[in-house]
Amino acid sequence: MGDEEVFETELDAYRDRAEKPLWRLFKQYGRGEQRWLVIGLVTSVFTYAALLVTPIVLGTTIDAVFTQESAYALPLVPEPWLPDDRTDQFWLSTGIISAALLGGAVLQWIRGVSINFFAHGVMYAIRVDTYEKMQRLDMTFFDNKETGEVMSILNNDTGNLEVFFDNALGDAVRVGVIVLGVTAALLYTNTQLALVTLGAVPLLVGFTWWFVRVIEPRYTRQRSVIGDLNTRIENGLSGIELVKTASTEEYENERVRSVSRDVFDAEMDVLKLSYFYRPGMELVTGTALLATFIIGGLWVFSGPPLFFSGTLSVGDFVVFMLLTQRLTGPMAQLSSIVDWYENARASGKRICGLMDVPVRIENAPNPVSLEDIDGQIEYDDVTFGYEGEETVLDGVDFAVEAGETVALVGSTGAGKSTVAKLLLRLYDVNEGAVRVDGHDVRDVDVSDLRESIGYVSQDTFLFDGTVGENIRYGRFDAGDEAVREAAKAAEAHEFIQDLSKGYETRVGERGVKLSGGQRQRIALARVILRDPAIILLDEATASVDTETEYLIQRSLDRLTADRTTVAIAHRLSTIRDADTVLVLEDGRIVERGNHAELLAVNGLYANLWGVQAGEIDDLPEEFVERASRGDVSGQ
Template structure:
């Protein structure tokens, strides 16, 4: 069961449901910034119109001033504004040309500022909304390994939309204004020659239509291949240690080479059409120019209209035709870029709204209550949790440890067939069909305030899932979890999670200073509180030995620190949070024995007088737990104190014996079950 593929298909399903994505983009995000769009459009139209004025003025000046063959008359300019006399008309022409260039420059600046305000304003809103939506999504989405998709939405897709709104949209307006404006001017100068000159425009339109139909599937293939290449590179970078330790550099190089070559081929397929289109458009424009030059030249040199043409053509009109015919090429040649931006923007907006349309499962009820300063009495009442259609959503990532204990992870179910995830919007709970495969089944226990409850068991037994349900990262299918009598589904999620401190084996630190990482979540904490938290977490000594002490930048994910140092800063962060309930999820599993002793001492301080749940890696760390729950196949098979369970001589006693060295190995039936679960996990990963 390739669950990543299942979750990706869910994401794609919501993308496919998006109707008219660009129209939705303008409707939802363009409206607040519409004034900038209007200003930009108007300025763009006026700027392009101003740029057409110099050739017209030049043609009129040639005929009226230099050749003195016609009166000085400009389209849309009343004759009363035209001065008398050739010299005055000459300087008037100069003023008009200079004014046109100045107006074009000023209006282009206004258009640029307005267009960028519109484009970047929309993109700012899209990016922030997408990030907030991403943060609100439930853990099932991220267990589906959608991180790369989300990063692509927040970075690449918003950039594509910005380019479309800023460049392609305005270039489309520019294209329309130039083509229509040039046609109007040419027909006003000489309708017959204009009709002959503009006969190339329908050919250009037909050529452009063919190009758009031919290039669209190639753009689709190119986007898919670049996505495959990025995924391959991301996986290779993330797994660099495994690649090096496995000696598989050449294998990975071959895979990257294949993905890169596919991208190369798809890119060349697009470029070949682009390089056919641009010269083709220039050829049509060149033919129009050559036709104008030949026909107009013969008309002037012979003094009679060639062929079926009639009437007269002046030298000034001929010059205007030549200048404006050349203006067709640039805007029409931009069509390929406009098509490129449009296709990218359409796909990107589908991805943006696909992300925003993914439903939430975990929502607060309308009458949810705040969990303020709880005593910490936690009750699991007949709790069961599983996956729909037998699909675990994401495989259990636990590993069997060398000393006979196991770690496990939990994951969510899949969304319903209708794509809603079964969310009851009024209650904030998830209504699902009964799962075919249970991760937890009929779990009952109570933790009194201040108790320490430990969970042990083999991989896939459901230990991590138990605490994830407490944090309401997922909701139970049946039964209830209560804190001080409140069902966690009736509690405001923010207040619930702020009351629970979570220390995981997978410590995450941000790129920033030590102090900033410790006070994360308690941002107003002063330096004294940060230092006190680090002292309680056995971290103060090593922090003071860092180059800049508490102000030392620790790098992305705390890369400049050892695993034990990162773990102690994570504990210090939880100490500063001062939660009423504490969850320790294999908090010492990835460190050496000496570091474990330091961390365990700080954990003991942190757990004092708090309700604490411990997922145990080394059973020696839970000897003093008030209750030890042994899970197997999602059920509690043993419970009691450390001494009670040893006396029962069951699974816990066997695990303890292996770790203590009293038993050489686990009984074969336990090992066989562990191997079967591990094989299922690996199969899911595939």
């Protein structure tokens, strides 16, 4: 990726520590589907054993019926059961071959269905569990890991495991059955010539061992760069409006082109080695077939060559050639099995890495259940810093009584939004405590805590679905009338009715078909429908026009009446009636009081108010600089 800084995330670290990932995933998820695996493996044995019937029966028939070089005998069939008449022998052979072909086809169908039930069942369970694990991770994980990388794990890597459990396991059984069966049949037919055919096996094993060692790091890199590509594409599509308005299409194209080149290079590293290994395997097995043909052919028409002794019948020679051909394909298939294994192993390490990332935000052993809470909030000497960064909050200490409103103001980066995230327990404090109704939020059931808090942010998110579904999100059992009442309270009912299908109108991914103000009012309706005891407003009117702000503010006044409210202010006029205003700077509370009291102090709040109200023309340089850094929006 050029000169970009390369650093290891938490997921990368746990991925590198994962040991025996495929065996671990098989033990954890395969046991629940093992009945299908057993059926698949057992039928595989009989399926591929049936493939050996035809050449063995043909060889016997040629020698006994056509050339009459030997008596008619079939392995595992008692001699009294065999007919003496050559015509009967011919038709018996025909029947056995037909039964083997038909039975093999039926068994192959059973094998395929069973193995696929197993493979897809395992993939389903892994995909669901990895997604559920991702949902439980704290926000620190998502701060450090890009969305495309996680999507690659949930989609591509689970798909690679499915391919491995489906194809590789079945083909491994096929190779094992055929190799053992053919080896036994060859040794039984002619031990000397069998040693010629089987002489390739040690070479194939050694070649495969070398390939596994060399290909593993290439597959690891391939999975990593595919995650980078997914991230780059996801970012480009998510920010398509910015790309177009900034006319940076070529810049984004170049970024995708660059990471696509990395993917191309990584894949070619794998393919070049694979295409060296596969032809090499085929060359070795083909050479074994050729050697068998030359030595066996000479043996048939001119006697035993070199140091060989004894006789070789035409039928035995035919059996050798047919069985050797049966052996050549599976041995060459080892390359694909190893390919699937290494690809799945790299994916398995990434999945296990995600599974191993610790869940930091989880319930205490005996969590406190929040029911009918009053809404009292307390920050007790709270200190916090994001992972790997400097302290964001330092000694933040305040309390909000039930039903009161506290407003947080300050310049960009002061730590206002971080205060809100700690109340929601998206992160845990480093020192101090955050309490609700006297309970440390770390001791409270996480679901109860978050269900009791209604959060409205500046960046409203809507899912791709209908307007009604987005309002109902979090209260999925709410009826249509309750949804409409919530929309009316949020000043959203009128514009929703004007949409093409009203509440059934699809809003598009992230709500792109709606304006910012419309999305914000739907988000408010969502919170109103939930009816929480505590309201968190993170610059809820920062990105809307004056008329829309008036409508939203009117619905906010209704929403926050008689509820405990923490409001992060963008426009100070919206919080002038707050019971308490806290002014943050560099993670500390530097001023506190109500609107009138803070104006009287003539400190930072008064100067911020003056900037917004246009009442101060000649400001000190430090306040001009502070105002230019941001319009008192928050971190």
